[in-house]
Amino acid sequence: KQEVTQIPAALSVPEGENLVLNCSFTDSAIYNLQWFRQDPGKGLTSLLLIQSSQREQTSGRLNASLDKSSGRSTLYIAASQPGDSATYLCAVTGNTGKLIFGQGTTLQVKP
Amino acid sequence: NAGVTQTPKFQVLKTGQSMTLQCAQDMNHEYMSWYRQDPGMGLRLIHYSVGAGITDQGEVPNGYNVSRSTTEDFPLRLLSAAPSQTSVYFCASSVDNYGYTFGSGTRLTVV
Numbered sequence: 308k309q310e311v312t313q314i315p316a317a318l319s320v321p322e323g324e325n326l327v328l329n330c331s332f333t334d335s336a337i338y339n340l341q342w343f344r345q346d347p348g349k350g351l352t353s354l355l356l357i358q359s360s361q362r363e364q365t366s367g368r369l370n371a372s373l374d375k376s377s378g379r380s381t382l383y384i385a386a387s388q389p390g391d392s393a394t395y396l397c398a399v400t401g402n403t404g405k406l407i408f409g410q411g412t413t414l415q416v417k418p
Numbered sequence: 419n420a421g422v423t424q425t426p427k428f429q430v431l432k433t434g435q436s437m438t439l440q441c442a443q444d445m446n447h448e449y450m451s452w453y454r455q456d457p458g459m460g461l462r463l464i465h466y467s468v469g470a471g472i473t474d475q476g477e478v479p480n481g482y483n484v485s486r487s488t489t490e491d492f493p494l495r496l497l498s499a500a501p502s503q504t505s506v507y508f509c510a511s512s513v514d515n516y517g518y519t520f521g522s523g524t525r526l527t528v529v
Contacts, residue, residue, distance in 0.1 A: 350508060353519065398461075
C-alpha cells in the first residue's frame with residue numbers, strides 16, 4: 308500500500324529565507340508526483356507536476372525534484388514571502404489513477 | 419472553461435437524511451475522483467472513475483455511492499448521513515492520469 312509522508316508538519320521562517328519541504332513515498336512505482344498549495348478554507352491549487360521520467364520541474368520561485376528510486380521529492384521555495392504562507396501537499400499517482408496524499412506541511416512566513 | 423465545479427458549497431444535514439454532492443467538469447477529463455478532508459487525517463480517496471460507466475472504491479467508500487453516466491459528471495451520494503461524514507469534500511479530475519484539477523469543495527455538516 309502506498310504511503311506518503313511529509314516532513315516537517317509545520318514550519319515557520321522569516322521572510323526572504325530559502326526553504327525546503329520534504330515528501331517521501333513507500334512505493335517507487337509511481338506515475339507522477341504533484342505538489343499542491345491549500346490556503347485555509349480553500350481548495351487545492353496545483354503548483355508543480357513531475358512525471359516519473361523527470362527529475363525536476365520549476366515554476367518561478369518554486370523548484371520540485373524527484374528521486375523515484377529513493378522515494379523522495381523536495382519542494383524548494385526561494386526567497387520566501389508572507390504570501391507563501393499556506394499548507395503544501397504532496398501527492399503521488401500510480402497507474403490506477405488513485406492520487407495518494409501526504410498529510411501536508413503548514414508553512415508560515417513571517418514579515 | 420469553468421474547470422471543476424462542485425455544488426453546493428455548504429450543506430447541513432440531519433442524521434439519516436440523504437443527499438447528492440454534485441461534481442461537473444468541462445475539460446473532457448476521463449479520470450474523476452472524490453476525496454474527503456478531515457483534520458489530522460489529510461485527504462482520503464472515497465471513490466474514483468477512469469471513464470464513463472467505470473467506477474471503483476478508494477480508501478473510505480463506506481456510506482457513499484457514485485455513478486458515472488457521462489464524462490462530465492460524477493455525483494457522490496450519501497444514502498443515510500451520519501455525523502462521521504461531517505467533512506470537507508473535494509472532487510478532482512484529470513486527463514489521462516496526468517495532473518489533477520480540484521474543485522473548491524463542499525463543506526458538509528451532519529447533525
